[in-house]
Amino acid sequence: xxxxxxxxxxxxxxxxxxxxxxxxxxxxxxxxxxxxxxxxxxxxxxxxxxxxxxxxxxxxxxxxxxxxxxxxxxxxxxxxxxxxxxxxxxxxxxxxxxxxxxxxxxxxxxxxxxxxxxxxxxxxxxxxxxxxxxxxxxxxxxxxxxxxxxxxxxxxxxxxxxxxxxxxxxxxxxxxxxxxxxxxxxxxxxxxxxxxxxxxxxxxxxxxxxxxxxxxxxxxxxxxxxxxxxxxxxxxxxxxxxxxxxxxxxxxxxxxxxxxxxxxxxxxxxxxxxxxxxxxxxxxxxxxxxxxxxxxxxxxxxxxxxxxxxxxxxxxxxxxxxxxxxxxxxxxxxxxxxxxxxxxxxxxxxxxxxxxxxxxxxxxxxxxxxxxxxxxxxxxxxxxxxxxxxxxxxxxxxxxxxxxxxxxxxxxxxxxxxxxxxxxxxxxxxxxxxxxxxxxxxxxxxxxxxxxxxx
Amino acid sequence: xxxxxxxxxxxxxxxxxxxxxxxxxxxxxxxxxxxxxxxxxxxxxxxxxxxxxxxxxxxxxxxxxxxxxxxxxxxxxxxxxxxxxxxxxxxxxxxxxxxxxxxxxxxxxxxxxxxxxxxxxxxxxxxxxxxxxxxxxxxxxxxxxxxxxxxxxxxxxxxxxxxxxxxxxxxxxxxxxxxxxxxxxxxxxxxxxxxxxxxxxxxxxxxxxxxxxxxxxxxxxxxxxxxxxxxxxxxxxxxxxxxxxxxxxxxxxxxxxxxxxxxxxxxxxxxxxxxxxxxxxxxxxxxxxxxxxxxxxxxxxxxxxxxxxxxxxxxxxxxxxxxxxxxxxxxxxxxxxxxx
Numbered sequence: 001x002x003x004x005x006x007x008x009x010x011x012x013x014x015x016x017x018x019x020x021x022x023x024x025x026x027x028x029x030x031x032x033x034x035x036x037x038x039x040x041x042x043x044x045x046x047x048x049x050x051x052x053x054x055x056x057x058x059x060x061x062x063x064x065x066x067x068x069x070x071x072x073x074x075x076x077x078x079x080x081x082x083x084x085x086x087x088x089x090x091x092x093x094x095x096x097x098x099x100x101x102x103x104x105x106x107x108x109x110x111x112x113x114x115x116x117x118x119x120x121x122x123x124x125x126x127x128x129x130x131x132x133x134x135x136x137x138x139x140x141x142x143x144x145x146x147x148x149x150x151x152x153x154x155x156x157x158x159x160x161x162x163x164x165x166x167x168x169x170x171x172x173x174x175x176x177x178x179x180x181x182x183x184x185x186x187x188x189x190x191x192x193x194x195x196x197x198x199x200x201x202x203x204x205x206x207x208x209x210x211x212x213x214x215x216x217x218x219x220x221x222x223x224x225x226x227x228x229x230x231x232x233x234x235x236x237x238x239x240x241x242x243x244x245x246x247x248x249x250x251x252x253x254x255x256x257x258x259x260x261x262x263x264x265x266x267x268x269x270x271x272x273x274x275x276x277x278x279x280x281x282x283x284x285x286x287x288x289x290x291x292x293x294x295x296x297x298x299x300x301x302x303x304x305x306x307x308x309x310x311x312x313x314x315x316x317x318x319x320x321x322x323x324x325x326x327x328x329x330x331x332x333x334x335x336x337x338x339x340x341x342x343x344x345x346x347x348x349x350x351x352x353x354x355x356x357x358x359x360x361x362x363x364x365x366x367x368x369x370x371x372x373x374x375x376x377x378x379x380x381x382x383x384x385x386x387x388x389x390x391x392x393x394x395x396x397x398x399x400x401x402x403x404x405x406x407x408x409x410x411x412x413x414x415x416x417x418x419x420x421x422x423x424x425x426x427x428x429x430x431x432x433x434x435x436x437x438x439x440x441x442x443x444x445x446x447x448x449x450x451x452x453x454x455x
Numbered sequence: 456x457x458x459x460x461x462x463x464x465x466x467x468x469x470x471x472x473x474x475x476x477x478x479x480x481x482x483x484x485x486x487x488x489x490x491x492x493x494x495x496x497x498x499x500x501x502x503x504x505x506x507x508x509x510x511x512x513x514x515x516x517x518x519x520x521x522x523x524x525x526x527x528x529x530x531x532x533x534x535x536x537x538x539x540x541x542x543x544x545x546x547x548x549x550x551x552x553x554x555x556x557x558x559x560x561x562x563x564x565x566x567x568x569x570x571x572x573x574x575x576x577x578x579x580x581x582x583x584x585x586x587x588x589x590x591x592x593x594x595x596x597x598x599x600x601x602x603x604x605x606x607x608x609x610x611x612x613x614x615x616x617x618x619x620x621x622x623x624x625x626x627x628x629x630x631x632x633x634x635x636x637x638x639x640x641x642x643x644x645x646x647x648x649x650x651x652x653x654x655x656x657x658x659x660x661x662x663x664x665x666x667x668x669x670x671x672x673x674x675x676x677x678x679x680x681x682x683x684x685x686x687x688x689x690x691x692x693x694x695x696x697x698x699x700x701x702x703x704x705x706x707x708x709x710x711x712x713x714x715x716x717x718x719x720x721x722x723x724x725x726x727x728x729x730x731x732x733x734x735x736x737x738x739x740x741x742x743x744x745x746x747x748x749x750x751x752x753x754x755x756x757x758x759x760x761x762x763x764x765x766x767x768x769x770x771x772x773x774x775x776x777x778x779x780x781x782x783x784x785x786x787x788x789x790x791x792x793x794x795x
Contacts, residue, residue, distance in 0.1 A: 102510050109507040142769075146506045181708050189578065189707045224498040225769070302535040305486055306515055390488070390517035391498040393505060402484055402515040415680045417495060417705045 056434075060427030066214035066228065067169035067177045069140055070207070073120040073148055074162040080116070082107050085156040105153055113145030120165070124208045131195040138196050139203070141168040143226035168216065169209055171227035171421040173200050177209060180420045191420075217428055221393050222409065227418050230425060232432055234395050238308050238388070238403030239377060239436075245312025245399060246319055246376050251369050253316075254323030261324070262331040263353050282321035289318045290382025298386055305387035306402040314386060315376040322375065326368025330361035363448040370444035374437050380407040406433045482534040483749050485514035489524020489541030490634050491680050492570055492699050493736050496770050497541050500758050503769060504750075507757065511750035516541075518680075521634035528739060529554035538744045538751055542737045543570065543634030561742025563790050565755060567764045567783070569776040571700035571725040572638055572732045574713040577692040581620035583713035587731070589615050591647025593624045596668040602654050607670050623673075627687040627696040630678035638734040639697055640667065643715075646731075685709070700725065700733075701774025725776045733776070742793065759787045 086100040114137055121136050144167045151165070152158050172191040175181050177200060187194055203209040220231030265271045293314030297303045303310040334357050342352040383389065389408050396403035404412065410429045416422040487497055497516045505513025519527065521542045528540035529550060546554075546564065554562055574585055592615045597604045612619035629635040648666045657665070675694075677684045681702040688694045688710070695713070700720055703710055712720060715732055724730040738758075745751050757763060764770050766777050 105509045106507070109509075149506075185708055191705070191707065223502060224495055225502040225773075298535055299530075302533070304482060305535060305537070306517070387486075387488070387517055390486075390515045391494065391501065392515050393498075393502045393513040402486070415682045417681060417702045419682065419685065419706055420708065 056427045056430050059424055060429075060431045062178055063424035063428035064214050064217065065211045066216065067174045067209050068212045069121075069124075069144075069167045069169050069203070069209055071120040071124055071165055071167060072162055073116060073165045074123075075148075075152060075158045075160060076116065076119065077160050079113075079119075080108075080111055080152065080159060082111065085153075108149060108153055111149075113149050116148050117144045117167075124203065124206075125199055126202060129195075129199065129202070131199060135193045135196045136199065138170055138192055139173050139200060141170045141226045141228040143168070143223065143229045168226070168228045169200075171418055173209070174228055175420045176200055177204060177211070180424075214428075217425070217432070221395055222391060222404070222412070223393060224391065224416075227416070227421050227425075230413075230422075232406065232409060232429055234392050235404045235406045235409035235429075236432075237396050238311070238392075239405045239407075241308035241396065241399040241403065242312040242315055242405060243373055243377060245309065246315050246373055247369070249313070249316040250319040250323055250372065254320050254372075255327050255365060257320075258324045258327035258331065259353060259358070262328045263349070263357070278321050278324055282325055285381075286318055286379050287381040287385070289314050290385035292317070293382060294385045304400055304402070306390045306392065306404075307400050308388075308396060308403050308405075309399040310386050311383050311388050311403075311405065312399065314382045315379060318379065318382065319372040319376050322372040323365075323368055326371075327361070327365050330364035330368070331357060333364070334360050363451045366447055366451065367444055370440055374440050377405075377437065377440070378407050378433070380405075380411055383408050384411075406436070481747075484512040485539065485748055485751055485754055486517075486537045487514055487539040487541060487738070488517035488519050488527050488537045489539075489738070490521040490543040490736075491518045492543040492633075492635060492701075493541035493738065494518050495701065495773060496568075496736070496764075496775050497539075497738065499769060499773055500754075500763055503763065504754055504757050508750065508753060511753065514539075514750075514754060520632040522632055525550050525554075525739070528741065529557050529559055531557045532559055532741065532743045534747075536741075538741050538748050539754075540739045542739060543734060544637050545735075545737060546739060559741060559743070561793075563740040563742050563755075563793075564786075565738050565740060565759070565790060566735050566778065566786055567738065567758060567775075568736050568770065568778050569725055569733050570736050570774075571720045571730055571776065572635055572642075572734070573698050573700050573703050573720045574695055574715065575688075575698050575703050575710040576695045576713065577688050578707075578709050578711045580692055580711065581622060582711065583612075583620065583695065584618065584717065585713050585715055586650075587643045587647035587715070588650040589619065589647070590643050591651055591666075594626055594628075594644060594669050594674055595648070595665060596670050597665055599651055599653055604654060604665065623693050625673050625675075625691060625694040627675045627677055627684045627694050628669075629684075629697055630676040632678060634734075635697065635699065638732065642732045642734075699774075700776070704774045722771070722774075722776050735778070736775070740790070755790055756787065759783050759790075 082104070086097065086104050088097050092100075114133075117140055118133055118136055121139060125131070125136075147167060148165065169177070173196075176183075176192060176197060181190065190197065192200070200209065216229050216231045218231060218236075219233055220229050221234035222232075223230040261271060261274065293310060297310045297313055298305060303313075338356055338360070339352055342356045343349075347355065383405055388404055389412060390402065390404065391412070392402050392404050394401070406429065410426055410433065413422045413426040413429060485501075487501070494516060497514075501514040501516050504511065517524075517537075521540075521544055524537075524540040525542060525546060527537050530536050546562070551562065554560075574583065574590070576583055589612075592598050592607075592609060593612065596607055598607050598609075599605075600608070609615050609624060611621050611623055613621040615624075628639060645666050648662075653662055653665060675687060677687065681696075681698050684696040684698060685706065688696050698710070700722075703712055703720075714720075715730065718724050718730045720730045720732075725733045740751065740755055760768075761780070762768050764775065764777060764783065765780060768777065771777055
């Protein structure tokens with residue numbers, strides 16, 4: 001044993017202090033380095049996210065405004081040359097009336113409504129402005145004639161009247177007004193003819209064309225014939241149906257399996273095997289679930305192609321492992337004291353689980369569910385394999401109707417050949433999807449904090 | 456908690472019931488899939504069809520390429536199979552056999568117009584005036600030089616022909632899942648190879664190998680759609696890409712089109728048969744579904760009507776090259792006559 005007071009002892013003590021100080025410096029350095037790396041990683045990650053978001057925002061925000069035409073349309077009887085709308089006569093059967101009314105609607109549809117559109121555009125153009133029919137029609141979106149026709153079908157008394165209508169300007173006109181196309185390019189490189197471009201400039205000056213909020217993005221379905229009217233309503237409903245199916249199926253099945261595996265199942269080779277497989281399933285690429293869905297739901301169970309029901313079932317399979325794993329984790333985190341206390345008071349195992357353990361885990365299960373659903377909401381690959389990447393121009397009314405989903409719509413729009421217009425629409429769709437995700441996550445956090453406070 | 460459990464059980468039961476109910480419900484929407492070249496045209500017709508016929512639902516149009524669409528089409532008869540396959544080439548004998556083997560015996564071919572295939576480069580770059588033989592020399596792995604097959608020695612376009620720009624050879628061509636690829640192969644590369652004069656005494660197999668083996672270093676095969684090809688051009692402005700004429704029409708501000716054999720591709724030159732690289736466009740209708748799926752027959756008639764696919768029709772504005780009205784009348788008559 002060395003004595004500190006002896007010279008050798010003092011030397012040893014100095015040596016030890018030096019070693020400790022060196023060690024301390026090294027440890028501090030390591031800590032500083034680690035902190036530095038961590039900070040750099042976060043800054044880099046945030047930087048990339050910031051770049052991505054700025055890019056999407058810059059590209060997407062202009063798509064939320066759109067060029068509108070304010071015109072006066074005349075329902076000229078010379079063009080709209082049809083008989084009066086059938087009126088239901090006494091004693092007429094439902095089927096007969098329907099047939100008569102459909103026949104009349106088809107007659108109306110076969111009229112040349114473009115003439116009405118053209119006349120209203122010409123009425124707004126300065127007198128003597130020279131432009132041919134085909135060129136002037138490129139100013140308004142091609143759905144203008146359907147809009148006018150529907151107004152007439154809904155109210156046949158419009159015949160002969162002149163009313164104010166708001167129509168969408170065509171996608172090319174929108175591009176021109178927004179300056180998405182270089183104005184200096186020659187005629188050969190422009191989508192619109194020179195007179196049409198000049199007319200748009202005049203319209204912009206005299207207020208016939210004005211920019212307005214693009215409600216069509218939210219209220220309309222996808223459109224190729226009339227790009228300016230393309231919207232997300234169909235895709236949104238498709239996504240909504242799928243999410244509801246995922247929540248209704250994945251949550252009860254996932255939570256029940258987790259509870260059984262964690263609380264009731266005997267610990268054996270078999271349950272170990274199941275656990276390993278569930279963990280593996282969580283890591284399986286989503287496209288594999290798509291293949292499975294196509295083989296099982298479409299080919300075997302003959303579910304309709306492109307239906308949110310099939311999509312929802314595939315996404316349920318994909319979300320199940322996430323929910324099971326998270327729920328099991330939450331159950332494992334519950335203190336054994338709680339279980340023992342419950343059992344000690346004479347509760348049965350089921351009572352212990354449902355009355356005492358499960359309520360404590362609600363916040364975590366909820367978080368896991370929302371994360372799982374959000375993941376399912378953003379999933380594209382499996383949907384491509386069950387035909388949900390189709391062009392669907394109607395809003396699905398039930399989960400059995402054909403539909404697309406928001407992320408698939410993004411995929412479809414980015415591939416649209418009218419790139420000048422759809423580049424912005426694609427980014428706008430991304431913003432809508434992100435908004436939806438943020439909303440979901442906000443709900444999750446809100447619910448979790450409320451439940452945690454109560455627990 | 457118990458009520459929640461019961462509720463979930465009920466929901467599962469309900470979902471299961473809903474699933475079985477699906478079998479009974481009959482499909483009332485026409486389902487279409489296939490060629491991405493035909494997709495824009497078919498989508499427009501589908502929309503117009505839905506708007507014109509209030510009693511029918513708007514058909515649903517999927518993509519997947521000509522090959523993928525025909526595969527789906529030939530998977531059988533019934534509501535979970537598609538009714539119409541869009542194709543940018545005619546159905547092959549092998550595909551027809553597969554169809555018949557799966558029970559799809561009533562296949563009705565509808566040819567509705569033409570599409571041109573164009574070479575385009577970045578609008579900022581130099582002009583290209585190509586011939587099939589030049590493209591063959593640029594793209595093939597082995598080319599004939601002085602009667603011998605050698606590894607492709609050309610680096611710049613100007614090495615092939617002094618009239619071409621001194622720009623490195625880079626090509627983006629459609630992948631083999633696209634019908635466009637076959638037309639490109641047949642009308643450009645194979646035609647070019649013949650013109651270039653392959654050495655005598657090559658077996659047919661060797662000839663085919665020369666015609667279909669491309670240089671991996673300068674040729675990119677695009678499996679996706681034309682937007683992907685366009686992205687290639689944006690990232691590497693030296694690339695010459697292969698596009699459909701209708702796609703080029705919509706993106707004239709960023710693309711510059713090359714002439715082939717001195718002809719500028721346009722609606723007029725393709726329709727007149729002057730521009731060499733064009734192909735007919737088709738869709739195939741499953742005859743067995745007529746009568747089961749409402750509106751199928753009307754869709755075909757509507758598609759072939761003058762105001763849609765005829766001269767000055769809706770599809771011409773979208774870039775389709777209309778076929779002579781006699782041909783359309785013939786196709787429609789054959790369709791209405793029934794199984795061929």
